[in-house]
Every structure is written in structure tokens, then in C-alpha cells.
Amino acid sequence: MTGWSDWLYDGAAAIAWLVIGIGLLQILLYIVQLFYAAxxxxxRPSLESSSLLWSRYAGLAPQVAIIAPAYNEExxxxxxxxxxxxxxxxxxxxxVVNDGSADATLRQLIDHYGLSPVPRLYEDAVSxxxxxxxxxxxxxxxxxxxxxxxxxxxxxxxxxxxxxxAPLICAIDADTLIEPDALIRIVRPFxxxxxxxVAAGGTIRIANGCEVDAGRVAKVRLPRNxxxxxxxxxxxxxxxxxxxxxxxxxxxxxxxxAFGVFRRDAVMAVGGYSxxxxxxxxxxxxxLHRHFRDLKQPYDIAFIAEPVAWTEVPExxxxxxxxxxxxxxxxxxxFARHSDMALNPRYGRIGxxxxxxxxIVDVIGxxxxxxxxxxxxxxxxxxxxxxxxxxxxxxxxxxxxxxxxVATLILEEVELRRLPRARDLALLTLVAAAENxxxxxxxxxxxxxxxxxxxxxxxxWGTMTRKGFQQV
Amino acid sequence: LTALALxxxxxxxxxxxxxxxxxxxxxxxxxxxxxxxxxxxxxRVYVAQLLGTAPIGAVPGRPADDILTDVSLELARMxxxxxxxxxxxxxxxxxxxxxxxxxLRRGRVQVRLGAAEALAHxxxxxxxxxLRGALDxxxxxxxxxxxxxxxxxxxxxxxxxLVERLGIxxxxxxxxxxxxxxxxxxxxxxxxxxxxxxxxxxxxxxxxAAEALMSSAHYDVVPLIAELAxxxxxxxxELPAYIEALxxxxxxxxxxxxxNELHSSQPRVRAAAAAAAGRIGIFEAAERLAALxxxxxxxxxxxAATALSRLGPNGRKLLEKTAADGEPLARxxxxxxxxxxxxxx
Numbered sequence: 001m002t003g004w005s006d007w008l009y010d011g012a013a014a015i016a017w018l019v020i021g022i023g024l025l026q027i028l029l030y031i032v033q034l035f036y037a038a039x040x041x042x043x044r045p046s047l048e049s050s051s052l053l054w055s056r057y058a059g060l061a062p063q064v065a066i067i068a069p070a071y072n073e074e075x076x077x078x079x080x081x082x083x084x085x086x087x088x089x090x091x092x093x094x095x096v097v098n099d100g101s102a103d104a105t106l107r108q109l110i111d112h113y114g115l116s117p118v119p120r121l122y123e124d125a126v127s128x129x130x131x132x133x134x135x136x137x138x139x140x141x142x143x144x145x146x147x148x149x150x151x152x153x154x155x156x157x158x159x160x161x162x163x164x165x166a167p168l169i170c171a172i173d174a175d176t177l178i179e180p181d182a183l184i185r186i187v188r189p190f191x192x193x194x195x196x197x198v199a200a201g202g203t204i205r206i207a208n209g210c211e212v213d214a215g216r217v218a219k220v221r222l223p224r225n226x227x228x229x230x231x232x233x234x235x236x237x238x239x240x241x242x243x244x245x246x247x248x249x250x251x252x253x254x255x256x257x258a259f260g261v262f263r264r265d266a267v268m269a270v271g272g273y274s275x276x277x278x279x280x281x282x283x284x285x286x287x288l289h290r291h292f293r294d295l296k297q298p299y300d301i302a303f304i305a306e307p308v309a310w311t312e313v314p315e316x317x318x319x320x321x322x323x324x325x326x327x328x329x330x331x332x333x334x335f336a337r338h339s340d341m342a343l344n345p346r347y348g349r350i351g352x353x354x355x356x357x358x359x360i361v362d363v364i365g366x367x368x369x370x371x372x373x374x375x376x377x378x379x380x381x382x383x384x385x386x387x388x389x390x391x392x393x394x395x396x397x398x399x400x401x402x403x404x405x406v407a408t409l410i411l412e413e414v415e416l417r418r419l420p421r422a423r424d425l426a427l428l429t430l431v432a433a434a435e436n437x438x439x440x441x442x443x444x445x446x447x448x449x450x451x452x453x454x455x456x457x458x459x460x461w462g463t464m465t466r467k468g469f470q471q472v
Numbered sequence: 473l474t475a476l477a478l479x480x481x482x483x484x485x486x487x488x489x490x491x492x493x494x495x496x497x498x499x500x501x502x503x504x505x506x507x508x509x510x511x512x513x514x515x516r517v518y519v520a521q522l523l524g525t526a527p528i529g530a531v532p533g534r535p536a537d538d539i540l541t542d543v544s545l546e547l548a549r550m551x552x553x554x555x556x557x558x559x560x561x562x563x564x565x566x567x568x569x570x571x572x573x574x575x576l577r578r579g580r581v582q583v584r585l586g587a588a589e590a591l592a593h594x595x596x597x598x599x600x601x602x603l604r605g606a607l608d609x610x611x612x613x614x615x616x617x618x619x620x621x622x623x624x625x626x627x628x629x630x631x632x633x634l635v636e637r638l639g640i641x642x643x644x645x646x647x648x649x650x651x652x653x654x655x656x657x658x659x660x661x662x663x664x665x666x667x668x669x670x671x672x673x674x675x676x677x678x679x680x681a682a683e684a685l686m687s688s689a690h691y692d693v694v695p696l697i698a699e700l701a702x703x704x705x706x707x708x709x710e711l712p713a714y715i716e717a718l719x720x721x722x723x724x725x726x727x728x729x730x731x732n733e734l735h736s737s738q739p740r741v742r743a744a745a746a747a748a749a750g751r752i753g754i755f756e757a758a759e760r761l762a763a764l765x766x767x768x769x770x771x772x773x774x775x776a777a778t779a780l781s782r783l784g785p786n787g788r789k790l791l792e793k794t795a796a797d798g799e800p801l802a803r804x805x806x807x808x809x810x811x812x813x814x815x816x817x
Binding site for chain 1: 475476479480482483484486487489490493494497498500501502505546549580581586589613645646647648650651770771773774777804805808809811812815
């Protein structure tokens with residue numbers, strides 16, 4: 001009997017130490033990311049004035065093809081395309097890809113812009129469902145509509161890549177609102193280091209609560225919905241800390257599918273976006289890393305904080321849960337497809353830092369944290385764990401989370417300053433504290449659900465019901 | 473201290489720091505908002521003084537150098553001709569160049585960069601000397617921008633010296649380097665052209681010089697660039713830039729080099745040569761271009777078909793013939809380009 005209780009006690013201690021160890025590793029990762037994010041900002045500080053930016057880069061900016069895949073977007077597509085056509089950039093083309101919409105998306109576009117079928121010689125380098133037709137208008141030389149059979153977002157982007165002729169492609173979601181000067185800001189690394197830069201991502205901000213006028217965020221306001229508020233804090237951490245820091249460490253594994261610019265020839269060299277994954281954005285970036293590392297060619301995949309695109313986020317638990325499970329599934333699919341790169345010294349910092357961070361934060365992290373929530377109180381109830389230590393450990397994990405969120409607010413104030421009022425900072429701090437009680441646990445649960453879906457090889461995107469931007 | 477006490481102390485410390493930071497951020501924001509309200513008033517006063525609608529002199533409260541400098545530059549970018557000269561003269565009276573020189577010496581990278589750019593508006597000796605000093609700045613962005621500002625006043629160092637100092641084509645691959653050579657080429661094209669034949673100039677700098685001269689009417693360089701192209705290996709990273717430069721210059725003296733590169737083993741070079749053949753109007757290239765319309769690489773097919781359509785009636789005839797009885801790939805490329813061109817007309 002004594003042997004049994006010893007075994008139980010040792011087992012509980014081992015699990016407790018594992019949870020603590022993973023927690024400490026995550027904390028260490030966040031501190032390193034924060035440090036590198038601050039270094040990145042000091043090395044490449046933001047350029048405030050758009051006119052200065054224009055005078056500096058307009059003459060040198062390469063042509064960009066913006067690819068906007070659209071599926072059943074009949075209500076918003078015209079406003080989205082209007083806002084894309086009004087971007088401030090010297091030389092660009094908007095390629096809207098109607099991905100076999102079941103609604104009137106195609107008709108809306110044809111009728112509103114007076115489009116008619118046009119011939120165009122295009123490449124067949126990356127695979128996608130058949131293109132049914134191309135539409136254009138001599139009055140709008142910057143707009144090209146591609147109508148194709150349904151194949152999903154990655155498939156639609158591939159069609160756009162084939163049809164594009166510009167050296168750079170900008171992949172966006174059709175409902176993303178890009179700030180007018182975001183393109184000229186995001187091409188900065190392509191101008192400053194054209195020989196090395198293969199991709200660049202910008203910041204995604206949350207438009208819930210903001211006033212939108214003619215496809216632009218006219219007035220920034222915080223949403224009233226708690227879930228949307230928490231996501232603002234999450235996005236600030238993800239973009240201004242994690243991506244900026246990882247980019248500076250040259251270990252960035254993801255550029256958001258909502259707004260990213262890529263060298264077209266590099267994307268083609270890796271076969272474009274991959275089918276059969278819901279994490280096609282991460283998959284593409286990892287493929288680029290693999291390609292250039294295998295060829296031993298110097299390259300950069302950059303994240304720049306200043307170019308901003310706005311998106312609507314879910315305000316209901318069901319939709320948010322689906323989205324987070326899907327993101328988790330996407331990350332795991334990419335991790336599994338490229339598992340030979342993980343911790344492989346041949347892939348340098350991508351294998352060690354990039355994949356190491358996915359392993360700790362995305363693969364092991366949610367499991368251990370959720371396991372900890374379930375097992376540690378159980379061990380305490382069985383008298384195997386000291387309550388004092390349990391509480392002290394939970395307190396330090398939570399307060400560290402708060403500290404990281406507040407540190408990201410500093411980066412926000414220094415770099416972007418998109419929060420209009422001083423009291424918004426206080427509100428977001430309160431939200432960052434409150435997220436530890438309930439939301440954090442729920443978020444881990446969703447991620448574990450994503451892991452379960454991944455193990456069951458579940459496919460599909462689920463539904464994303466949009467509330468729509470608040471129009472002026 | 474026990475481990476337990478340390479954990480709690482750590483938690484309290486983190487909470488305290490987080491709170492202090494938020495309070496600090498809020499106070500800084502409130503202070504900035506107050507400053508910005510005062511700044512608006514000062515901006516209006518400075519705008520009036522700089523535009524000459526109010527006499528230069530006192531301002532309400534303490535003068536703000538930053539606002540004055542920023543307003544001067546914003547206005548300088550907006551106005552042209554005599555108005556601009558008058559504006560800059562008033563800015564000088566308000567000692568804006570002096571402030572910019574101080575910024576160029578002391579500010580953060582972004583501030584120094586802005587100052588270097590802004591000093592391009594002023595051409596007094598002290599400002600030019602400050603810009604020359606900035607060629608040794610720790611930031612490559614500031615060095616390039618200072619060089620560009622000097623070039624805008626034709627006060628640049630000798631080009632070969634500048635190429636070496638800034639590492640153009642070796643350490644520095646920014647497209648601003650090409651812009652710099654283009655700017656220098658506006659005043660001293662021979663000097664930029666000389667880069668092409670000097671043996672000690674790195675190949676990357678030669679390619680940058682070729683691209684910089686592409687939009688000039690300096691046709692003397694065509695034989696030089698053509699020779700560089702002919703002497704480059706197929707795999708050379710610079711070869712496409714040479715061919716593109718020849719196409720941009722559009723001079724028939726480039727014909728031999730372009731015709732040669734239409735047979736390159738590298739698709740990128742073949743595509744560049746096809747585009748150049750169309751721009752220059754090399755009729756001898758027509759047969760080869762017709763063959764390239766069926767090339768395995770899309771970019772080559774596209775450029776070859778487009779080039780043929782530019783080669784007058786003979787080129788169009790060949791394209792129509794390819795569309796009618798070429799190989800499937802060539803037929804499709806030729807027919808689509810013909811249809812595209814018909815729509816454009």
C-alpha cells in the first residue's frame with residue numbers, strides 16, 4: 001500500500017513539474033519575443049507620414065497584384081472592391097477571384113463595374129479548379145475578375161497567382177479593410193532588400209466597434225462585446241509581440257492570410273498555396289522557408305507592424321470556438337507535414353526556434369495547461385499537492401500573462417497608436433486581467449478540440465457568420 | 473525567502489510593474505494630447521509665418537522646434553516654384569536648416585533619416601557639409617538618404633568613391649541605391665557610365681548603373697552594356713538587368729547582344745531578351761521570337777508574343793501564323809495575345 005501511494009505521489013509530482021516546466025518555457029519564449037520585438041522597433045521605427053513614405057518609395061515600388069478570393073460575398077463585395085481600388089499605391093491591379101459562389105457575388109461584380117469577358121494569357125504553374133472566365137472593363141484597367149469553380153480559399157488564391165503578372169502578389173481576405181497607405185508601407189522591405197525579401201506581413205486589427213465609411217475605418221472605437229475586446233488584446237500580443245519578435249529572430253512561420261505580400265516567383269517555386277489544409281497561410285510560409293533553406297539561398301520573411309488591415313472577429317462563443325479549433329488544426333497540420341524540420345539543425349533557427357515555439361505553444365502548451373487545470377486540483381484534493389504552491393503558481397502564470405499584455409500595449413503606443421482614447425488603455429488592461437478567469441481556459445479547450453479534430457483528420461472550415469462592419 | 477514567498481513576491485512585482493506601466497502610458501497619452509492641442513495652435517502660427525501671411529517673430533508660449541521643422545517640410549513638399557523658394561527662405565530665417573542639422577547628428581534612426589531627406593530642400597554649405605558627414609552614419613538607410621540628398625544638389629562625391637563607401641552592389645542592394653545613381657546620372661551621366669567599364673567596380677554596381685541609365689537618353693552606354701551582357705555567363709545574376717537596361721534604352725546598337733540572349737539557357741534571360749527585342753524593334757529577331765512563343769516557360773511565351781505584336785505588320789503576321797498553325801502552347805499564347813491587343817485597340 002505504501003508503494004502504491006509513493007508511486008501516486010511521485011507521479012503527481014512529475015506531472016506538476018511538467019506543467020510548471022512547460023509554463024516556464026512559454027514564459028521564457030514570451031520574454032525573448034518581447035525583447036526582440038522591442039529591438040525590431042528600435043531598428044526599423046515606424047514612418048508616421050504617408051506623404052513622406054510616398055515621396056521616398058513611390059518611384060521605386062514594384063507592381064503589386066492584390067488577390068481577393070470571394071465566396072458568397074454578395075452583400076459586401078462591391079464595397080470591398082471599391083476600397084481596394086482606392087488604395088494609395090503607384091502601380092497595382094486588383095484580381096477578385098469568385099470561388100464558385102452560390103450567391104450573386106459574380107453578378108454583382110459584373111453589373112456594378114460593367115465587366116465583360118476578356119482574353120488574358122495566364123500561367124498554369126500552380127494547381128486550382130478550372131477557371132470559367134475572366135472579366136474586365138476598359139474603364140477600370142486595374143480590376144480583373146476571375147470566375148472559377150469552387151475549390152476553397154487556397155485554390156482561389158492559386159488561380160489569382162496564375163493570372164497575376166506583377167512581381168509581387170498581395171493575398172487578402174475579400175472582407176479585409178486595408179488602410180490606404182498599407183501597401184506602400186508593406187513593400188518597404190522589398191525596396192530596401194529586394195534581393196532577399198520573399199514575403200512580408202502586416203498587422204491585422206479588429207474592426208468590431210469601429211465606424212466604417214466607404215470601405216475605410218473612419219473612426220476607431222473599442223467594441224462593447226467582451227469576446228471582441230479580449231481578441232483585441234490577443235491580436236496585439238500575436239502581432240506586436242510574437243510576429244514582430246519572431247520576424248526579428250528570422251524565425252517567423254506565419255503571415256496572416258488576411259494580409260500578406262509575397263514575391264510571385266517564390267510562391268510559384270513552392271507550388272503556391274497547398275490544398276487539403278485549413279492553415280494554408282502558415283503552410284505557404286513554411287514551404288518558403290524549406291525551399292530557400294534547402295537551396296541554401298539567403299532570404300528574408302519579414303513582419304512590419306505599420307501596415308494595418310482591419311477585420312471583423314466573431315462575437316459569439318460558438319463561432320469563435322470553431323475558428324480557434326480550426327486555427328489550431330491548421331498549425332498542427334503544417335507541423336505534421338513538415339515535422340522533419342522541427343528541431344532539425346539543418347533548418348537552423350526555423351527548425352529550432354520557429355518549430356520549437358509551435359511545439360511548445362501550439363502542440364504541448366494547450367494540452368499541459370488544460371491538463372494542469374484538471375489534474376492539479378485533483379492532486380490537491382487527494383492531498384498530493386500543496387494548495388499554497390498551487391495558488392502561488394497559478395498567480396504567477398496569470399500575472400505574467402497580464403504583464404505581457406501590458407508590455408504589448410507599450411509597443412502599440414510606440415508603434416501604431418490606433419487606440420483613440422487614454423481610457424481605452426485602461427479598459428484593455430482590465431480585459432487582459434479578466435481574460436485569465438474563464439476565457440483563457442476556454443481558449444485552451446478550443447485548441448484541444450482542434451487537436452482532436454486534427455487527430456480525427458477532420459476537414460472543412462465550419463461557418464463564419466459575419467455581423468458586418470458598422471457603417472457610418 | 474522560501475520558494476513559495478518568492479512566487480508570491482514575483483506575482484506582486486509583476487502586477488505592480490504592469491499597473492505602473494499602464495498608469496505611465498495613460499499619463500503619457502494625456503500629456504501628449506495636451507501637447508497636441510497646444511501644437512495645433514502653434515502649427516497655425518508657423519504656417520502663417522512660413523507662407524508669409526504673418527510676420528516672422530514671436531509665437532504664443534514657448535517655441536516648438538519640432539513642430540516648426542515638421543510644418544516647414546510638409547509645406548515644402550506641397551508648394552513649387554517661386555512660392556517654394558520664398559517658403560524655404562523664410563524657413564531659413566527661422567533657422568530650420570540648423571535644427572535639421574542638429575537632428576541629423578543626434579536623433580534616432582528615423583529622425584536622422586527624416587532630417588537627411590529634409591536637408592535636400594536646402595543648399596547652403598553647412599547643410600551640404602552635414603549631409604557629407606552623414607555618409608558615415610551608422611545606419612545604411614541614413615547613409616543612402618544623405619547621398620541621395622547630396623545628389624539632388626549635384627554635390628555628390630565622385631560616383632566610384634560613393635559606390636565603394638556605400639557598398640552598392642556588394643553590401644547594399646536597396647533600390648534606393650539605383651535611385652541614387654539615377655539622380656547622379658541626371659547631372660553627371662558620364663560618371664555613372666564610367667562604372668560600367670571600370671574593372672574594379674563590382675558586378676552588382678555595374679548592373680545598378682545599367683538600370684539607373686536605362687531611362688536616360690545616354691545612348692553612348694549601349695555598346696558598353698551590350699558588351700557586358702555578351703561577356704556575362706548565362707547564370708550571371710546581373711545578365712537580366714543588362715538586357716532589361718538595353719530594352720529600356722531602346723537603341724538598335726543593342727541588337728547583337730539581345731539576339732544572342734534570345735538563345736540563353738535561362739528562361740529569365742530569354743524573357744528579358746524577348747521584351748527588349750520588342751521594345752527596340754529588332755526585326756531580325758522575328759523568327760526567333762516566333763519560335764519562343766512556344767517556349768516551355770510562360771514568361772518567355774508571353775514576352776515573345778507581346779514583342780512580336782510590336783514588330784509591325786511582319787511581326788503580327790508571324791503571330792497570326794503561329795496562332796493558326798503553331799504547336800498547342802504557341803497557338804494558345806499567340807491567339808490570346810492577339811485577342812488582348814485587339815481589345816486594347
